[in-house]
Amino acid sequence: MTSDHYEILGIEEDATQEEVKSAYRRLAKSLHPDMNKDDSTGTSDKFKNVKEAYEVLSNPLKREKYDLERMRSRRGQTGPPPPTYSPQQRNTFLYSGPPIASQRGADIKLSIAISFQESFLGMRRGVDIGMPVSCDHCGGSGAAPNTPVSGCPTCKGSGALLAPVQTPQGYVNQRVLCSTCNGRGILMQQFCPKCSGVGLINGVENVAVSLPPGVEDGAIIKLNGKGGHGLGNGPRGDLLVTVVVKEEQNMKRVDNDLYIEESISLPKAVFGGKHRVNTIEGRRTLRIPPMTKSRTEFLIEGEGFPDPVSGEHGDLYVVVYIDPPEQLSDNARTLLKKLAVEIGEDLEQLGV
Ligand SMILES: [Zn+2]
Numbered sequence: 519m520t521s522d523h524y525e526i527l528g529i530e531e532d533a534t535q536e537e538v539k540s541a542y543r544r545l546a547k548s549l550h551p552d553m554n555k556d557d558s559t560g561t562s563d564k565f566k567n568v569k570e571a572y573e574v575l576s577n578p579l580k581r582e583k584y585d586l587e588r589m590r591s592r593r594g595q596t597g598p599p600p601p602t603y604s605p606q607q608r609n610t611f612l613y614s615g616p617p618i619a620s621q622r623g624a625d626i627k628l629s630i631a632i633s634f635q636e637s638f639l640g641m642r643r644g645v646d647i648g649m650p651v652s653c654d655h656c657g658g659s660g661a662a663p664n665t666p667v668s669g670c671p672t673c674k675g676s677g678a679l680l681a682p683v684q685t686p687q688g689y690v691n692q693r694v695l696c697s698t699c700n701g702r703g704i705l706m707q708q709f710c711p712k713c714s715g716v717g718l719i720n721g722v723e724n725v726a727v728s729l730p731p732g733v734e735d736g737a738i739i740k741l742n743g744k745g746g747h748g749l750g751n752g753p754r755g756d757l758l759v760t761v762v763v764k765e766e767q768n769m770k771r772v773d774n775d776l777y778i779e780e781s782i783s784l785p786k787a788v789f790g791g792k793h794r795v796n797t798i799e800g801r802r803t804l805r806i807p808p809m810t811k812s813r814t815e816f817l818i819e820g821e822g823f824p825d826p827v828s829g830e831h832g833d834l835y836v837v838v839y840i841d842p843p844e845q846l847s848d849n850a851r852t853l854l855k856k857l858a859v860e861i862g863e864d865l866e867q868l869g870v
């Protein structure tokens with residue numbers, strides 16, 4: 519049976535705290551003694567190991583110590599010892615890039631609901647988003663404030679070394695984690711109590727989210743570098759915004775064309791005339807020709823949605839519907855009845 523905490527939990531070495539937790543929960547559920555009264559398969563031993571692995575890996579301080587010991591013991595087991603180098607030679611192996619232990623921040627996914635008008639015009643607004651942020655207590659260093667911190671003498675603060683590793687082609691220098699500082703580049707005496715040495719805490723950041731004019735419902739907009747903060751000055755993750763466009767009562771979008779439904783009165787449909795339409799960008803005046811039928815479409819070219827990529831506009835269609843008058847006076851009813859007779863309606867078939 520393996521004694522490796524990572525193997526016991528079935529997770530990778532770089533598993534996040536969330537992954538550690540969920541692996542433990544999953545295993546604990548199937549191995550818990552209450553669930554396995556008949557212990558013929560050694561589940562209680564397995565449960566003990568799982569519990570122990572979880573206790574270590576879920577605690578950043580214990581995990582770091584364990585990682586260090588694990589790395590040292592592994593190095594001791596594999597292959598012949600690397601050749602020794604004089605201090606001058608060793609210096610040539612110093613790696614000057616960012617510490618290996620630094621990790622890119624998490625990608626954050628969220629949906630943002632915007633109005634129909636905002637999807638046409640574009641949107642820019644600050645949004646409060648819960649994400650891992652740099653610990654404000656220690657400034658992200660992971661060390662308790664006012665406790666001694668020094669640069670790691672082995673790796674000169676870089677967190678990594680180029681060490682000779684044996685390959686079929688002979689010894690090749692590879693970038694390896696500095697075992698003195700475990701890749702942090704610094705040595706600290708006490709971990710920050712707020713973030714337990716991780717340098718990150720769960721927080722909220724107000725992120726300026728901007729969506730292009732013409733953005734569609736269901737589009738996923740990637741905002742580079744606006745996601746979770748990275749470990750050890752690692753780069754930030756990305757923000758993936760799924761756009762949800764709210765419906766608008768008398769408007770709809772088909773591809774990049776905008777359809778606006780407008781009611782016109784019966785006399786206007788019959789006699790024709792001017793009709794004012796409120797579009798998203800302003801007002802337009804339509805010329806309604808005499809004897810216009812319900813559902814007639816009026817095309818206004820180039821006033822539809824802008825394409826979010828090319829910026830080219832679709833067309834605007836105004837679809838007219840003939841509305842009966844909302845209220846009728848007695849006199850109007852009489853006149854309408856007369857009109858009905860005049861234009862050949864069968865009064866018996868009308869509800870008059
Ligand atoms: Zn902290």
Ligand SMILES: [Zn+2]
Binds near residue numbers: 672673701702
């Ligand atoms: Zn170091």
